[in-house]
Amino acid sequence: MKRTLRGFALILLGAICSHLLMAETDAASLFKSKCVMCHGEDGSGNTPSGKVLKAKDLRSEETQKKSDAEITEVITKGRNKMPAFAQKLKPEQIQQLVAYVRQLPKK
C-alpha cells in the first residue's frame, strides 16, 4: 500500500509541476482558457458543448465580416447563450482575442 500511495503522490506532484512550468500569457492560451470550451480549438463550434449552446463558427463568413468593434462587443457584453467577459477580461485581452479570431480562418 505504501508503494501505491507513493506512486499517487508522484503522479500528483508531476501534474502540478507540469502545470507550473507552462506559461499562459499569449492570445492562444487566452482563447484556450475562455473560448475553446464551446468554440473548439479551431473555432468551428464543432464540440459537444458548442452544439448544445449553438456556438458560432468563428471562421465563418458571418463572423469574419463583422467589424472588430462588433466582435469586441460580443465578447464584452455576451450574446444569446454566450456569457459576457467584460468583468473577467481586461480590454487589451479582449483585443488580443479579436485578433486571434481574425487569424482562425487562416489556420
Added chain:
Amino acid sequence: MQGTDTRFSLPTSSIKLLLPKLLVAVSVAILCAQAAYAVPSYSRQTGLSCASCHYAPPELNAFGRKFKLEGYTFATKPEVSDDKKGHNAALHLLEVFPLSVIFDTSFTSTKAPQPATQNGNFQFPQDASLFLAGAWGEHVGSFLQVTYDSQADHFTWDNTDIRYANTNGKFLDKSLTYGVTLNNNPTVEDLWNSTPAWGFPFVSSNVAPGPSAGAIINGTLAQDVAGVGGYAMWNDHLYLAGTIYRSEHIGGSQPNPGTGFGFNIRGLAPYWRLAWQTSSENNNLEIGTYGMHMKSSPGAITGLEDGYTDWAVDFQLDHTIPQWKNDVVSIRGTYIRENSSLRASFGGGAAAVVGHHLNTAQANVEYHFGTRVSATAGYFDVTGTADPLLFASAPVSGSANGSPQSNGYLLNLSWWPQQNIDLAFQYTGYLRFNGAGTNYDGAGRAANGNNSVYLLARFVF
C-alpha cells in the same frame, strides 16, 4: 453486497437483533445518496443560467460535463487576481464567495402504513444543504456539500468532489484534459447521469421503505470513504478515470478501529471508469463501463475479510428534437453485477453461504418539455443469491425467504416554475420487495404496501 453490518466480533444473536435496523439504515443511506443537486454558485461564477449546464438539474448536458471535467473553474465574473511573474505565484480568487443553499420540504405517503407509525409524513425541511461550489483557483474547484438531515437532526458531510484540472494536454495530436479528484463517493466524479451517484431518481423520499440489497458501488459507500484519483478525457470522446478509496467514517473515531461500521476497507479499494462519448447536432451518446473491488472486515480492521467485485455497464442518450422546440429525450440505463465472497460474514454468523452475487438493472426514459417540465419513467430490478441470514426476516425491512429480489417502477414529474425551483411528484411502485410480492417480510406486508407518493418542493439559491 449491501444489506448487512456483520459485526464480526459480536455474538450471532446480537447480529440478528441489529440486522433489521441496519437494513433500514442502509436503505435510507441509498436513497439519501441518490439525492443530487445543481448549484447556483456555478451560475454566479459563469454568468450562465442553470439551463446552460443542465437539461434539468442535476442532469448535465455536454457543456455541464465540460465544466465539471475542467474542474468547475470556468468563470466570467470578477476575481481578485495577480499574474504569475518570475518567481512570484499567481492568484485567482472569485470576488463572490461560491456559496449556495438548497432547501427541500416534502410529503411522503405509503400505500400501507409502516407499523406503529403515522402515514402521510410531512418533512419541513426534509433536508437543507450548504454548498461550497466553485473555483478555488485557476485550475482547482469544488463541489462540496454539507447537509442538515431532519431525521438525524444534525449537519453531516455530504457528497464532495474537489478537483485539479488541466486543459492544456495533447495526446496523439488530440486534446487531452486531465486532472486529479479528491472525493468521498464512488462515481461522484462521473460526468453522466447513468451511474449511481448522479443517477435517477434525482430526488427521493427518505421516509419510504427501500429494498435492502444493493451493490457496494450503488451508494453503499457514499460519504463513508475517502478517495484520491485521476481522470482524463481524450479528444472529447474517451473518458478514463480511476480512484483508490479507504474507509473514512464520518463521526467515527480516528484512527479507525472499525468497531460499529459494516464496511472497513482493508488495504485499498480501486474504482475504475471507462466511457466513450460521441455527439452530433442533435444527439449525445455515451456508453461505458465502471466497477470497484473491495475487501472489507465488518466491524473490525483485522481478521477475516469479505470480498466484493462490481462490474457495470451503462449508457446514456440525449436526443434533441428541433421540430418540437428543442425538447430533449434522455434514455439511460445501467447494469451492475456484483460477486462477493463473504468469509467474514459467514464466520460471524451473518451469512449462510460464502459465495454471493447480486444483479442490479436500472433504466429510465425522460422527456424534457423545454426547461419547464420533465417527465420520467424508470424501471429497476434486483436479483441475487438468497441468504436467510444476510437478508433476515423482519417487519417491513426484512425478507421472509432470504431473497434480495426486488423490482418495480418509478414515475417522476417535475415542474420548474423557475430554473431554481423544483416542484416534483413521484410515484414508486413495487412488484416484488425483498423476495416476494405478498407477505415478503413474514409479518404479512405486501410489496405494494411500500408503494409511495412523494411530493417535493425544492428551492435552490
